[in-house]
Amino acid sequence: MNARHPPGLLEGAFLILRKDLLIEWHTRARLNALLFFALATLLIFSFALGPDTKLLEQNAGGYLWLAILFASLMALGESFRVERENASLDGLRLLPVNPRAVFLGKALGNAAILFGLSLVLIPVMVGLFGVSLALGLGSLGLILVLGCLAISAPGTLYSAIASNGQARDVLLPLLLFPLIIPALLAAVKATSLVFQGDPMSQLNSWLLLLGGFNLTYWGLGVALFPQVIEE
Amino acid sequence: MDETPAASAPAIELRALSKRFGRHWALAGVDYTLARGDSLLLTGPNGSGKTTLLRLIATAISPSFGAIRVAGLDAVRDREELRRRTGLLSHSSFLYEDLTGEQNLVLAARLLGIPDAQNSARSLLERVGLDWRSGRPVRQFSAGMRKRAAIAKLLLKPPALVLALLDEPFGELDPSGIALMERLIAELLANGVAIVLATHMVDQGRALCRQRLHLQEGRVASP
Amino acid sequence: MAQRTRQGLFALAVAMLAIGAWLGLSWAPPDREMGDVQRIMYVHVPSMWMALLAMTLNFACSIGYLLKKSWAFDSLAEASAEVGMLFGAVGLALGSIWARPTWGVWWTWDPRLTTAAILLVAYAGYLALRRFVEDPERRAVWAAVTGIVAFVDVPLIWYSVQWWRSIHQIQSSPKTVDPQMVLTLRWNTFAFLALGIFFIWSRYRVAQSERRHELAAPPTLPSAPQGLTASGVRL
Numbered sequence: 001m002n003a004r005h006p007p008g009l010l011e012g013a014f015l016i017l018r019k020d021l022l023i024e025w026h027t028r029a030r031l032n033a034l035l036f037f038a039l040a041t042l043l044i045f046s047f048a049l050g051p052d053t054k055l056l057e058q059n060a061g062g063y064l065w066l067a068i069l070f071a072s073l074m075a076l077g078e079s080f081r082v083e084r085e086n087a088s089l090d091g092l093r094l095l096p097v098n099p100r101a102v103f104l105g106k107a108l109g110n111a112a113i114l115f116g117l118s119l120v121l122i123p124v125m126v127g128l129f130g131v132s133l134a135l136g137l138g139s140l141g142l143i144l145v146l147g148c149l150a151i152s153a154p155g156t157l158y159s160a161i162a163s164n165g166q167a168r169d170v171l172l173p174l175l176l177f178p179l180i181i182p183a184l185l186a187a188v189k190a191t192s193l194v195f196q197g198d199p200m201s202q203l204n205s206w207l208l209l210l211g212g213f214n215l216t217y218w219g220l221g222v223a224l225f226p227q228v229i230e231e
Numbered sequence: 232m233d234e235t236p237a238a239s240a241p242a243i244e245l246r247a248l249s250k251r252f253g254r255h256w257a258l259a260g261v262d263y264t265l266a267r268g269d270s271l272l273l274t275g276p277n278g279s280g281k282t283t284l285l286r287l288i289a290t291a292i293s294p295s296f297g298a299i300r301v302a303g304l305d306a307v308r309d310r311e312e313l314r315r316r317t318g319l320l321s322h323s324s325f326l327y328e329d330l331t332g333e334q335n336l337v338l339a340a341r342l343l344g345i346p347d348a349q350n351s352a353r354s355l356l357e358r359v360g361l362d363w364r365s366g367r368p369v370r371q372f373s374a375g376m377r378k379r380a381a382i383a384k385l386l387l388k389p390p391a392l393v394l395a396l397l398d399e400p401f402g403e404l405d406p407s408g409i410a411l412m413e414r415l416i417a418e419l420l421a422n423g424v425a426i427v428l429a430t431h432m433v434d435q436g437r438a439l440c441r442q443r444l445h446l447q448e449g450r451v452a453s454p
Numbered sequence: 455m456a457q458r459t460r461q462g463l464f465a466l467a468v469a470m471l472a473i474g475a476w477l478g479l480s481w482a483p484p485d486r487e488m489g490d491v492q493r494i495m496y497v498h499v500p501s502m503w504m505a506l507l508a509m510t511l512n513f514a515c516s517i518g519y520l521l522k523k524s525w526a527f528d529s530l531a532e533a534s535a536e537v538g539m540l541f542g543a544v545g546l547a548l549g550s551i552w553a554r555p556t557w558g559v560w561w562t563w564d565p566r567l568t569t570a571a572i573l574l575v576a577y578a579g580y581l582a583l584r585r586f587v588e589d590p591e592r593r594a595v596w597a598a599v600t601g602i603v604a605f606v607d608v609p610l611i612w613y614s615v616q617w618w619r620s621i622h623q624i625q626s627s628p629k630t631v632d633p634q635m636v637l638t639l640r641w642n643t644f645a646f647l648a649l650g651i652f653f654i655w656s657r658y659r660v661a662q663s664e665r666r667h668e669l670a671a672p673p674t675l676p677s678a679p680q681g682l683t684a685s686g687v688r689l
Binding site: 154157158161162164165166167170171174175177178179181182185186189205209212213216217220224227228230231 | 520572573575576578579580582583586587588592595596599600602603604606607610611613614615617618
C-alpha cells in the first residue's frame, strides 16, 4: 500500500487551477466567443458614444473595463456551469478536497482568463481609440492584473451562489456590480492615467485602493466559500 | 477528538433521520443500524427516498433532523474524515465532460494524494474495461462508459474505504459491466468494506447483500 | 406582554414623530443660508442614520448566523435588510427633494448620495437573493455571506467615491449649530429610532413565523425539535 499525502492548500488550488485552464483549453471555441463578445462590446461603445475621437480617447479606460466586466459575467457563469454538469463540484467536495483550495484555484483561473482577455483588448484599444501608453506597459500590466483579480474573487464567490438557483443570469450581475464599484473606479482611473499621463502622481493611490480591495475580497472569499458550497 | 474509528463501531447508525426539500419530506424518521463490513440492499419505489438516504450518508447533503454516524464518526462534525472513508456511486458521474477519462482520474488521484497518480489512474481504467489511450473526452462517452469511469474513480478510495454507497450501479451497464460490478462488490465485501446497494434489480441485490431495508414514501416499510 | 410593548412602542414613535414634525416645521428657526428648505434635513438625516443602523444590524446578524446557525439571526437579518432598504430609499428621495432647490438638480454625484445609491442596489440584490432561494438553510447561509460581503464594501465604496469626486468638486453640507436645530434633529432621530425598532421587530416576527412554518418537524416524529435550531439532533 502506498502512503498517501493529500495536497496542501496551495497545491490543491494549483491542481484545481490547472484543471480549469485545461478545460478552457479543450473548449477553446468558448474562449474565442468570449473574446469576440468583448471586442463587440468595445465596438458598440464607440458607436453608441459617437465618433468624437477626443472623447473616445479620454474615456478609453472606462470602455476597456466595462468590456472586461461584461465578459467576466460570462466567464464566471461558465466556471460553475462546468461544475454543475455532472455535479462535479459535489464530487470534489466528497473526495474530500479542501473547499478553500477550490476557491483559490477557480478564482485564480477566472482571473487568468480575464487577464488574457485584457491583453488582447489593449492593442485593439490602441488601434480603435488611438490611445497611447504614456506610463508604459509595466504600469498597465500591474493595473490589469490587480483589476482582474479584484473582479474574480467576489465574482467567483457570488457565482457559486448564483449558479444554483433560478434567475442565475440576473442574480450574478445584480450582486456583483454594486460591490465591484470601488475596484472598477480605481482600475478605470488608473488606466486613464496610464493612457494620458499622471501629472499629479495619483496612480499610487488608485493602486493602493485596488490592492486593499483585493486583500479584503480574497480574504473574505477564502473564509466564506466553504460555507457557500456545503449542503 | 479521536479520529480513528473504533473497530467495533457499526458501519452506519441512523437515528430519526429526516430530510426535507421545500415542503416535501423525502425522508421522515428513519432508524437503522448496519454492522461493520455488512451488506445492505436498499429497495423502494421511485421517489421513496433511496437516493436521498445515500446522499445523506455520503454527507453530500446534511440532515434536516436526526443523526447519522458512519464508523463512529458523526456526519456533521467529522465530515471531512468521514468523506475519506466513504465512497458514493451516484446518478451523477462527478466527471468533467471536457476532460478525458484519464485526466479525470489523474486529477482525483492527485487530489487524494495518491503517489504515481498517472499509473494508478491508467490501471484502474483498464480494470473497468475503458481504453484510456483513445484520449476521448467524457462528453463522447456512452452512458455505460461513464458509469465505468465513475466506478474507477470510486476505486481510488481504498484502502481507507469503510463504506461504499452504490445508487443503481447496474443501470446503463452492459452484461460485462454488470459482471464487473458484481465482482467488485464481492471484492469490497471481502476486504471488509460495508456496502449499501440501492437497486431495482431485487434478485441480483438479494444475492449480493445480507440485509435489506425497504423504503416507502421516506419511511421504513416492509417490502 | 411583548405585544403590549410593541403597541406601546408604535404609539410612542407616532407621538414622537408628531412632536418632531411640529419641532421641525415651526419651532426650529429657518436656516440662515438655505431658509426653510433646510427643514427637510430633520427627516432626511435620521432616515439615513436608521438605514445605516439597520445595515449594521444585518451585518452583525449575518456573522451571528454563520457562527451560531440560529434562525433568530437569520430572521433578524432579513427584517433589518428590508427595513434598512425602506429607510434608505425614503432618505434618498428626501435628499433628492432637498437637492433640487438647493443645487438646482435632482441628482448629483455627491459622495454620500452616490454611496447611498450603491448600497441601496447592493441590498436590493440581497433581498432578491432571498426571494430566489427556496431552501431555508441555503438561503440563510448565502444571504449571510452576501450581507457580510456587501457591508465590508461600504468603507471601500465611500472612500473610492470620495476620492473620485474630490478631484472635481467640493461638497457643501447643511450645518446645524443652532441649539434649537440640534434639539430638533436629536428628537427626530430618536423618533425614527423608535419607529425603526418597531418595524424591525414586527418584520422579525413575521420572518420567524415563516421559518416555523417552513421548518416544522416531520409529521411522524413524536416530538418536534425544541426551539428553532438549524442543526439536527445529535446521537
